[in-house]
Amino acid sequence: MSSPAQQPVRSDFAARLRSGTRADHDHVQSLPFLRTLLAGELEADAYAVMLGQHYFAYSVLEQAADAMRSDVVAGPFVSERLRRLPHLETDLHYYLGPDWREVIAPSAATERYCARLREVCFDWPGGFVAHHYTRCLADLSGGKLIRSAMRRSLDPPDGKGFAFLTFDDVPSSAGVRNAYRLLLDTAGWDEREQRRIIAEVRLAYHLNTEVFADLGSRLPPRIPRPRG
Numbered sequence: 501m502s503s504p505a506q507q508p509v510r511s512d513f514a515a516r517l518r519s520g521t522r523a524d525h526d527h528v529q530s531l532p533f534l535r536t537l538l539a540g541e542l543e544a545d546a547y548a549v550m551l552g553q554h555y556f557a558y559s560v561l562e563q564a565a566d567a568m569r570s571d572v573v574a575g576p577f578v579s580e581r582l583r584r585l586p587h588l589e590t591d592l593h594y595y596l597g598p599d600w601r602e603v604i605a606p607s608a609a610t611e612r613y614c615a616r617l618r619e620v621c622f623d624w625p626g627g628f629v630a631h632h633y634t635r636c637l638a639d640l641s642g643g644k645l646i647r648s649a650m651r652r653s654l655d656p657p658d659g660k661g662f663a664f665l666t667f668d669d670v671p672s673s674a675g676v677r678n679a680y681r682l683l684l685d686t687a688g689w690d691e692r693e694q695r696r697i698i699a700e701v702r703l704a705y706h707l708n709t710e711v712f713a714d715l716g717s718r719l720p721p722r723i724p725r726p727r728g
């Protein structure tokens with residue numbers, strides 16, 4: 501049995517991180533591409549292009565997860581349940597066919613995002629957690645909402661096309677998010693490191709914003725609905 505002295509001290513880092521990045525979240529969420537998606541008005545090909553961009557980022561992030569698995573600080577954040585790469589592959593095959601690897605290409609914004617992931621996620625545990633938090637909690641938290649919006653526009657047969665947004669091994673996304681927040685609170689980062697991680701999460705939001713802005717610029721122009 502562990503004595504009270506062995507219990508990790510719980511900080512309020514998760515709450516600080518959330519409030520310190522709320523404006524960045526609100527901003528990315530308001531971009532035309534995500535608004536179109538949430539309105540249930542995104543076409544399948546635009547959704548597939550988004551999945552393709554996520555595929556490149558997750559390839560680097562999940563390689564970093566493998567590298568960080570045995571790290572004493574970052575290792576506990578790595579979870580099979582949050583892995584998205586095999587699910588992205590399933591969906592890309594569904595939308596683009598068996599040659600999907602030849603069809604997708606990273607945008608310049610995705611290249612910049614991947615370069616930053618390579619720079620900080622392999623030898624800085626806090627940097628890995630910053631990027632892992634931003635993408636994994638995004639997909640886990642917004643996934644259900646986005647899935648039901650996408651169902652309205654795509655209505656695919658037999659529930660196909662949503663493997664990326666479906667977390668079969670997660671009985672309660674709130675439970676996983678709370679467990680994630682507990683890890684953030686007990687990681688033992690000092691004030692300076694906490695500030696450094698918050699800055700990295702803000703950069704992660706910025707890099708994601710550029711990816712979604714580029715995706716938005718490829719959307720067909722909206723045709724105004726006639727009044728009355």
Ligand code: HEM
Pocket residue numbers: 514517518525528529534535537538633634635637638639641642645646704705708709
């Ligand atoms: C359609 C767009 C989006 C919707 C509807 C959405 C919605 C949500 C919701 C409902 C939550 C849970 C808030 C709560 O726990 O009370 C959340 C959390 C979160 N979202 Fe999003 N989101 C979107 C886009 C994004 C994007 C693009 C990113 C990152 C690039 C992102 C990153 C996050 C993160 C990191 C959290 C966890 C915050 C925390 O609890 O610390 N979201 N989102």
